[in-house]
Amino acid sequence: MATPPPYPAAFPAPPHRHPHWWQRTWVRYGALVVLLALSGLVILALVREQTGTRGFLVGLGLAVLPVPLLVAAFRWLDRVDPGPWRNLLFAFAWGACAAALIAIVANSFATRWIATATADPASADTLGATVIAPVVEESAKATAVLLVFLFRRRDFSGIVDGVVIAGVTATGFAFTENILYLGTAFGTDQVTGGRGMASVTAATFFVRIVMSPFAHPLFTVLTGIGFGAAALLADRQHVRRALLPAAGLLLAMGLHALWNGSGSLGQYGFFAVYTAFMVPVFGLLSWLVIWSRQRELATVRAELPAYALAGWLAPAEPFVLGSLRARRLARRHAREHAGRGAARAVGQYEAYATSLAFLRRRGRLGRAGADFVPRERELLDALWSRRAVARPALDHAARTTARPLPVPARVPPGTVYGPAYGYGHPVPQQSPHPQPYPQPYPYPAYNPYRS
Template structure:
């Protein structure tokens, strides 16, 4: 790769031959004098056809069909849940009402998709897992909330309760506890299937945002449908637009903010490869999300209501409490985004000093604008060249982030084998791009 638009990508120069002292280095040992970087695998020319050496015992690869079977079963369960959700919840609303509510709910979920796309495009996640996250939020977590919500509401309700107490407990206690728990269950599922899906704090936030966005999407359909029924019954359309303003304009990221705290905690723990941190930070983030959810739902019971301006008290509370909380969370996410860029630059520079990337290639890989230009250049040589370039960029990004995560823990045979896989993929992508872009006959 190269940072100059319009010129073909050149493989990194072959690293200089090592001395006899460094040639006998074992995996994980430090380099020769003057080279403080201890490289884990044998260094070879990235454009050479040979496999990377320097490995220990061969890695036992997980059978690929196991993961696909797990994903297929999960999606089948979500599909069955979607059918049940449609027949028992959406269909009774009526086709016209459901269509109006569905169309209106697309507005806030489009905002969430845009934010997630911007966060995820720097270190992109597999599309299949992104689809799963949204499907879990929109289908699985909603059905589980309906199922467990009734039992939990019965458990926390006093023997003698008024309608106001029942409504308050449902909004400020039952909804935060059950909804946040069911949404976070999707994050646990991703961690069980593979640590590489949630490898850092920003990954956890991205998946949490998609799960919460899916949940809010289905919930908004139900709220908008109920509001549309009330508007039809009362002959007053203002009820419907007020609900849309509150849920679709003022608070499209409310659920995202709550669930993102759990995703943030699990991502920090996953980056450090610590099971104890996963429990501690996961439960801590989940609890904090429940508190913010309860604060959001319960505030309406304590705010003064002015008959002449019923929304005035809520808007003042929203501007003084919820907006600062939201801006704080946005600041955390922006910091994580910049942090990933610094991590990628630092780790790829280490690989560059080991001979895998030139300085220009490192700058290309950490810049979204240069990535786009390089992919556009590759596209002029055909779709296969563009796919190869895109895969090379993603492999390099995964390599840098994987290396950063390994530094928090002790390198193992599995992590070294994963590193070899990524480096071999880089070699393969370089040869493919070179074969498709280099002229057959040189002038």
């Protein structure tokens, strides 16, 4: 195959600068791993000290039960544009180690200080649970979302990404907290001889694992929605980009405080709050996330036809890539006929195409950053290198699902797109040597340097 033509440079590349040692990627990752590992060791020692070895093991065995289900649920929500596993691992580790350690230390210190200042331990415990704990815990969990938002910006493109990162972080936090509560309950049963219906462990398990495993994820998801909404805004909208995450965090703290305070509302306060607030909010947020995912699929169907027109994609691909069922059929077809490696390549093709659609949408709306051009080139190159494996599978999915093909006719052979002046509409040019590798700029709709 002929060598692809060079990609026209819209802007001169900035001079290469060697970063300082503390700016190197491996230094940052190493520092993060060390921080999380130390936090994990400290939280392990603290929990084991409060529960004892047997209580810790019992709590661990019971607390781990909802974790796979919750993580799988959030991963299922992220099927349109799945983020890398390293982000999820970081979020879970931060919630289970760093956020849990911050919460235990800060809550204990604040409660003791209030008890000393007021000489009323009972009131201090109530105030700590309803005021201090929601502020500390939600702030600690929100830090993970903030870090991904700032340093993994390419993987944070909308509401669904915010929900997934926030939910997995809260799942890790709830995992550690459940170990502590269940282990402490088991220790209480060992002292009092509680069995059966009188078992504190059974009651704690029913409330925390059976009835409300989604409680902490539900709180923190509100923060994630705030960050996800901010990710959809242009970089220049500084005030709104700061206010939306703050508003989500305040809502998370408020709902968390209401939940923690339900026990002080009388005999049926817990069930009243659970029925009147938790279940409706859970249903509303579930609808919002699924609706956001459908909007993501609609974005894929709306933005990718321009790349099909320019020759980067086959005519049917925008509509196959905009259907989860068709995507699944394509991966299955590749796996059955070419093995797992081919299925993995098709999955990567789908993910890169989705990222390309989101990038083009941000550029068309004037919300992309200065890295629009190199990022577009990177994604197009990734698609082109996988087209030989992916296109037969996607074509099979298109024929199986009978997807419509409302794509305009292809550009005539020999017509390529040159760089557009001012990033308006592309300038057609006749190439003396037609290339099988189409030029970029299928829709260069955004100039990051133009005000």
